[in-house]
Amino acid sequence: MQKNKPVPLFKVFMPKSVWPPVKKTLFSGYIGQGPKVAEFEKALGKFIGNPLVLTVGTGTAGLQLALRLAGVNQNNEVITTSMTCTATNWPILAAGANPIWADINPETGNIDPASVARLITRKTRAILAVDWAGYPCDYQALKKIARTPEGKKIQIIEDAAHAFGATYKNKKIGQVADFTVFSFGAIKHLTTIEGGAVFVKSKKIYQRGKLLRWYGLDRETPQKDFRCHQDIKDWGYKFNLHDIAATIGLEQLKYVKDNLKIHRSNARFYRQQLKGLKGITLLKEKKDRLSAYWLFTIKVKKLNQFMKYLKDRGIDVSQVHARNDKHSCVRQFKRPLPQLEKFIKEMVSIPVGWWVTKEQREYIVKTIKKFCQA
Ligand SMILES: Cc1ncc(COP(=O)(O)O)c(C=O)c1O
Known part of the structure; x- marks a missing residue:
């Protein structure tokens, strides 16, 4: 079965029930940022x-907006991780600031607070922290570091x-860091x-964020003639969401809890079944936090053979x-990252999401066990 129907690593979740509300919004006469965005924000806030x-x-x-709201400019450094999507770090360059790479904790893939502490100037x-695979970073330790002896508070931006x-x-997550940024990508x-x-x-x-995501214009106070009379004191971007996207988001929110349950149940199964296998190391997890398991990352000794075997x-x-940090556009910021170096030689993610059936996860475990015995 698996040869002709591979188990994907990612899958778009789109319930049929989005269609009637999307159709309604599409022909409502309001498709930009309007009432549906407001409704979606309220529902997200509640969730x-x-x-x-x-x-x-x-x-x-969102990351670019968060950096601006955190006061990051061309005179600044942002301590960050290289073990992430380029989306995390290119906004630092867009702000004109310097990314300073901290090393990671090789047991989780997350930024290492001790490495961060050594880089503060x-x-x-x-500090830009990424919750690798959905597992939260050590925010207690990062918050301690963020209060410098001179009384300065360094802002913590969480790429969630x-x-x-x-x-x-x-x-x-969303209540913890000074700024938390989520992606609602495909x-x-x-x-x-x-x-x-x-x-x-x-x-x-x-309040400032609301202005900066729309050119710096106030869209809420009643105006004499559209927004023609306003003076923009603090220029902003065009970073808003629109009502069609918000309508989809509102519908998706109804399913996300149940989908998360499946991500977690599959991850629990893998943690039980893959524990102690020769050549495989599970990432460490602490009891005080719960991953969203967007990915299920493991470390494998014979990485290339493993990836080919499963594919x-x-x-x-x-x-x-x-x-x-491998990209030439950030060449000047290169520095040694020995733990990341080790991590990247071994880490790989296997399918874990809501689409992975019990039969498929059993097949995945069986295949990994066979690889380990070979
Ligand atoms: C760690 C991380 N940060 C940020 C983003 C950017 O999100 P978006 O695609 O919504 O811009 C992604 C996207 O996958 C990501 O993986």
Whole structure:
């Protein structure tokens, strides 16, 4: 069966029930950022437990907005991870700031707080942490580091593109960092085709964020003639979400809890079944946080052979993201990252999402066990 019907690593979730509300919005006379965006933000705020939510056109735009709101400019450094999608780091370049690569914890793939601490300078304005595969970083340790002895508070920006629905110390991700950015791209837990959201912690920043995602214009106070009389004091972007995407998002929210349950049940199964296999190492997990398992990443000694073995047997596997510091556009920021170096030689992700059936996950485990015995 698996030869002709491979198990994919990603799959778009799009329930048929999106169609009637999408049709309604499409012909409602309002398709830009309007009432559906407001409704979606309210529902997202309720789901995450933080009403200060700014939806945006993509997760990448959300990161760019978050960096701006955090005060990052061309005089600053942002301590970040190279073990991520380029979407995490190119917004730092767009802000004119320097990305400073911290090393990772090879047991999780997440940024290592001890490495971050060694890189703080007077120029550090923000720490950008990515929840690899959906597993939250050590925010308690990062928050401690973010308060410098001089009393400066470095802003923590969490790239939670993989982590919708994850929890940290009994709080939903979106309530923890100064800024949390989600992606609602095509293959994410919750998709609006393209889209994203930035969760913030202060009302003042939230109000500024609303202006900056739309050129810097106030779209809420009643105006004399459209928005012609306004003076823009703080220029902004065109980063908003639109009502069609928000309509899809509202429908998706109804399913996301159940889908997350399947991601987690498959991950639990893998953790039981793959534990202790020769040549395979599971990533470490702490009891105080719960991954959203956008990916299920493992470390494998004979990586290339493993990937070929599984692909030949109809199981889609991938490293998903390449280290960002390999690109020539960031050549000048290169520095040694020994733990990341080791991690990347072994890590790979196997299918874990809502589409993976019990039969398929058993087949995946059986195939991995056979590889380990060979
Ligand atoms: C870690 C990470 N950050 C940010 C993004 C960017 O999200 P978007 O595609 O919505 O711009 C992605 C997309 O996959 C991602 O994996």
